[in-house]
Amino acid sequence: MIQMLPENWFVRDTKLNAVISWVLTGMLAVTIAVGLVNSRFDIVMLAGAAAIVAVVPPLVSRNWQQSVPWPLLLVATFPLVFGASGSFFGLVVVGIGIAALALLVVVVLQMTTTVRMTPNFATGFVMICTLGTAGLWAVLSATSARFLGSAFVETNDQLMGVFSAALVASILSGLIFRWYFRRQLERNRSSGSPEEAQIA
Amino acid sequence: MSLGEYVSDRRQRQLVHVLQAAMGGILLVGLFTGEYGIVVNAGVGLAVTFLPAILERSYRFTMGVGIVLWITAAMFLHALGVVPLPFFDFQSAYSSTWWWDHMTHALSSSLVAGVAYATVRALDEHTEFINMPPTFLFVFMLMFVLAFGVIWELLEFYISVGAELLGTGSVLTQYGLDDTVQDLFYNSLGGIAVAIFGVTRLSGVSSQLADRFEGASPRR
Structure with a gap:
């Protein structure tokens, strides 16, 4: 690899890619505003993270077409x-x-910090983050429900349903990204690009 | 800063053996009283304490005795928690106190965080293609502990589901929604403690090295 x-x-x-990405970024900005107005900080964080990740590549390269x-x-x-969505399938999709x-965050970190990962490590990292985010959500949501009266799942079985969905999502994502990285590698090899020199 | 500065290696090794013997005793108690739960919890815990020796023998992978003691202490406290004790009117520590479960969760999570730290640091040192600066390492360790906690709760859940389907009593128990969330919370505390310790130690080493290099720099 x-x-x-x-x-x-x-x-x-x-x-074309840049235009679509900027449109999505615009929609995310609106979502952040709506989230702030409604004090939905979970929405603000999710939309904020996606927006930041979308905006960094053009910022770093000073070229709006990079995305x-x-x-x-x-x-x-x-x-x-x-x-x-309350359904299991919906939760897997969220995962x-x-x-x-998480993968986009890794890309942005590699562009702006000294963080470096191999594709295998990145895949593992993304899988860990998917599960970890479910755990973090559980702790934060439960605390918020306890002290601020917001909504949280009612039973342990429901919580296990969320965690099970996160596990399925984690495994599926791991497989998808692994497949994607392999495909990119094949493509690079057949086109004889400079990355070939880096192949172990 | 390590345990070895206060307690000699030899004493630590002796303590490991004492704790293993104690776990053996708990295992026997479980066998004599026919308590399947005690047998499994003490048995698995005891088996885990032999892993470091197996790793050393089969893979020539040596851990410091402090780490072995850390692992053994965590396993011992768990085994001690499931056995009926006269101190608690012959109930187990887990069911008699509100905090035993939280203590063992925090301690086990600290171990998990330690393993994650050691693994990532080893990868970082081993190849230039993996680099984890301290701040990122901190976040990674927290995510890892949370992820491990989720997997552990899933394991407990599906094992008890399996046990119910098979008609045997539960070996590990989940006590409900609040308890599960609290488990994750105390896992995080254990993980945060190790993350802070590891990352500040790492930064300290890094800045010491940087000072050394600057001293040797020709542009002085």
């Missing part, structure tokens, strides 16, 4: 879109959205 997580796997420079792949950004908005968001 390739040693480094190449930036050009996740930063596109086509106009993250719009499908990945779209999936990263799923927790906002399907967050109210996959969290995984996509």
